[in-house]
Amino acid sequence: MKKRSNVTAAILSLALAGGMVIPAAGASAEQTAQAAAPLENLALNKPYTFETPYPRDAHFGPTEDAHADDTGKQLTDGVFGGTAFSDKAYVGKLWQGYRTFKLDLGEPVTIQDIKVSTLQDLPNGIFFPEEISYSISENGSAWQHLGAVKSALPTTEKGPVKQTIAKTGVNTVARYVYMDIPVETWLFVDEIEVMGTRDKSGHKLKPNKAPKPDQGYPRAGSKQAGGIRNEVLIYTGEWQYQPSDWISFKKEDFRPYVSYVDQDMKRKDFMFDGFLFMPYAPLMDGANYGPTTGKPTNKAHFEKFLDRLFRDDYELGALNEAVKEAKAELPKKNYEAKVVITIPYPRTDQSDFGDVDGDGISENLNVKEVGEAEALKNRLKVTKWYVDEVYKRWNAKQYSDLKLVSFYWYNEYIAHQLSTLDHELVKQTGDYVRSKGARFQWIPYYFARGWNDWKDNGFDTALMQPNYFFHAKAGVDRMSTIAQAAYDNGMGVEIELSDDVLTKENMRDRYYAYLDAGKEHKFMKKSLNAFYQQVKTLLKAAQSKTQVEREVYDRTYQFLKGKYKVTNPQELQALELEEQDAE
Numbered sequence: 001m002k003k004r005s006n007v008t009a010a011i012l013s014l015a016l017a018g019g020m021v022i023p024a025a026g027a028s029a030e031q032t033a034q035a036a037a038p039l040e041n042l043a044l045n046k047p048y049t050f051e052t053p054y055p056r057d058a059h060f061g062p063t064e065d066a067h068a069d070d071t072g073k074q075l076t077d078g079v080f081g082g083t084a085f086s087d088k089a090y091v092g093k094l095w096q097g098y099r100t101f102k103l104d105l106g107e108p109v110t111i112q113d114i115k116v117s118t119l120q121d122l123p124n125g126i127f128f129p130e131e132i133s134y135s136i137s138e139n140g141s142a143w144q145h146l147g148a149v150k151s152a153l154p155t156t157e158k159g160p161v162k163q164t165i166a167k168t169g170v171n172t173v174a175r176y177v178y179m180d181i182p183v184e185t186w187l188f189v190d191e192i193e194v195m196g197t198r199d200k201s202g203h204k205l206k207p208n209k210a211p212k213p214d215q216g217y218p219r220a221g222s223k224q225a226g227g228i229r230n231e232v233l234i235y236t237g238e239w240q241y242q243p244s245d246w247i248s249f250k251k252e253d254f255r256p257y258v259s260y261v262d263q264d265m266k267r268k269d270f271m272f273d274g275f276l277f278m279p280y281a282p283l284m285d286g287a288n289y290g291p292t293t294g295k296p297t298n299k300a301h302f303e304k305f306l307d308r309l310f311r312d313d314y315e316l317g318a319l320n321e322a323v324k325e326a327k328a329e330l331p332k333k334n335y336e337a338k339v340v341i342t343i344p345y346p347r348t349d350q351s352d353f354g355d356v357d358g359d360g361i362s363e364n365l366n367v368k369e370v371g372e373a374e375a376l377k378n379r380l381k382v383t384k385w386y387v388d389e390v391y392k393r394w395n396a397k398q399y400s401d402l403k404l405v406s407f408y409w410y411n412e413y414i415a416h417q418l419s420t421l422d423h424e425l426v427k428q429t430g431d432y433v434r435s436k437g438a439r440f441q442w443i444p445y446y447f448a449r450g451w452n453d454w455k456d457n458g459f460d461t462a463l464m465q466p467n468y469f470f471h472a473k474a475g476v477d478r479m480s481t482i483a484q485a486a487y488d489n490g491m492g493v494e495i496e497l498s499d500d501v502l503t504k505e506n507m508r509d510r511y512y513a514y515l516d517a518g519k520e521h522k523f524m525k526k527s528l529n530a531f532y533q534q535v536k537t538l539l540k541a542a543q544s545k546t547q548v549e550r551e552v553y554d555r556t557y558q559f560l561k562g563k564y565k566v567t568n569p570q571e572l573q574a575l576e577l578e579e580q581d582a583e
């Protein structure tokens with residue numbers, strides 16, 4: 001089982017697509033400013049840098065090179081591309097959050113408009129930046145932040161279509177231009193222009209500060225985290241092969257997750273204090289809990305997930321019993337098992353979800369059929385009904401040893417390519433969840449769309465998936481990049497492992513690189529942590545009689561307790577070199 005296929009899908013789609021692009025599908029949304037003197041493009045042929053704030057990613061870098069800035073001057077050479085992404089006039093940037101553009105105009109001049117020409121081509125994973133943040137400086141050290149300008153064309157506009165996103169009417173004397181441009185999958189830019197006059201007739205620059213994002217990890221055990229320090233992802237779902245119930249947890253399966261056990265399964269201590277319940281995405285009838293794969297889910301599918309969760313011998317019922325036993329056996333401790341329940345994604349291609357408000361009319365969530373506003377209204381009906389349904393069932397069960405603290409948003413990116421109001425649904429769902437006394441959490445994949453807007457979008461906590469475990473060519477520096485990006489944006493870091501840690505030494509080392517990063521970048525102790533596993537990987541590791549396999553479980557325990565010791569870094573380096581040689 002493997003989730004997180006979005007990244008790969010987007011890349012493949014671009015790599016495989018030919019040049020079959022329909023020309024000039026849309027209009028330019030360029031804005032212009034009026035100024036007294038005739039304006040000229042002062043950026044023409046001027047030097048610039050256009051860099052990621054992080055080291056080049058070994059996994060995505062080579063793909064990005066297919067659309068490199070060949071001359072290093074392509075963005076100020078006065079040459080524009082058409083609407084075909086294969087046009088060599090485009091410079092393509094891939095993932096890593098955003099790029100910083102810095103331009104030196106050579107001398108102080110009067111800047112009027114700063115224009116960025118971009119392309120959108122949804123089928124090929126090329127998105128307009130949702131907004132660009134602009135700053136200028138006269139000396140290169142004191143900056144005036146001009147604010148951000150949003151894309152004027154809808155995020156759902158299929159394209160290919162071009163747009164110039166411009167900060168206009170600046171009328172200020174400056175020499176340097178600085179922009180942060182988001183990169184959500186692919187960013188394609190063909191030209192950046194600074195329109196102005198070669199004089200100092202404009203206003204004097206007034207340095208100010210750009211708004212700073214929240215920094216630091218989501219604090220372990222905090223209210224925002226629902227009191228959780230370490231949570232584990234628990235999947236439940238249908239399986240077409242035997243044993244058909246293997247994607248579900250019985251009481252004994254929970255034993256090494258609730259408590260730390262020795263090799264004879266004897267309890268020694270408590271282990272995870274958070275349990276995030278998620279549906280396994282594919283369903284036997286061809287529906288899928290994911291946003292675009294398979295057939296869209298409906299009311300019965302949402303209920304099916306809850307039916308599984310609220311069974312007495314599996315999932316929540318089983319966890320309650322497992323916790324009760326652990327508490328009876330282990331000494332002391334005010335251990336509390338906290339539960340997080342997933343809200344499945346109400347799909348934008350579902351025309352007949354089922355009636356959730358009792359008016360006899362099935363809810364239509366299909367954006368293309370009912371429009372954005374109506375779809376939002378109906379999708380919100382669904383998420384509210386679902387949250388109510390969770391509480392109804394939860395209260396009926398009266399679990400003695402579980403506390404429902406939080407809800408989790410299943411979709412791993414803000415799907416603006418499916419609905420321009422997707423963030424509104426998330427935000428209003430979050431408000432509803434909080435009105436019930438719970439928190440709202442999210443784990444977007446590697447720099448997924450909306451990653452650094454998590455707070456504006458109404459989540460209480462967000463953790464980023466590094467995906468280092470799954471991207472074979474990614475170097476160990478991926479972990480530092482994600483830890484840094486997460487910290488700088490108030491997020492935590494998800495820890496990922498699959499059953500490969502049991503059988504492959506290099507995958508074990510990949511897992512330990514997460515733990516090493518946690519120690520080095522301090523999310524081990526400070527942050528809310530979440531562990532993605534391939535259904536029961538840690539159970540298998542706990543039960544293993546093979547020392548290296550069992551060690552996966554022991555090291556995880558040490559990490560949870562803040563006592564993990566880093567692997568010898570030289571050993572890791574040697575391993576990386578071996579892997580490079582093997583390619």
Ligand SMILES: [Ca+2]
Binds near residue numbers: 074075077089191192
């Ligand atoms: Ca150009």
Ligand SMILES: [Ca+2]
Binds near residue numbers: 356
């Ligand atoms: Ca209805």
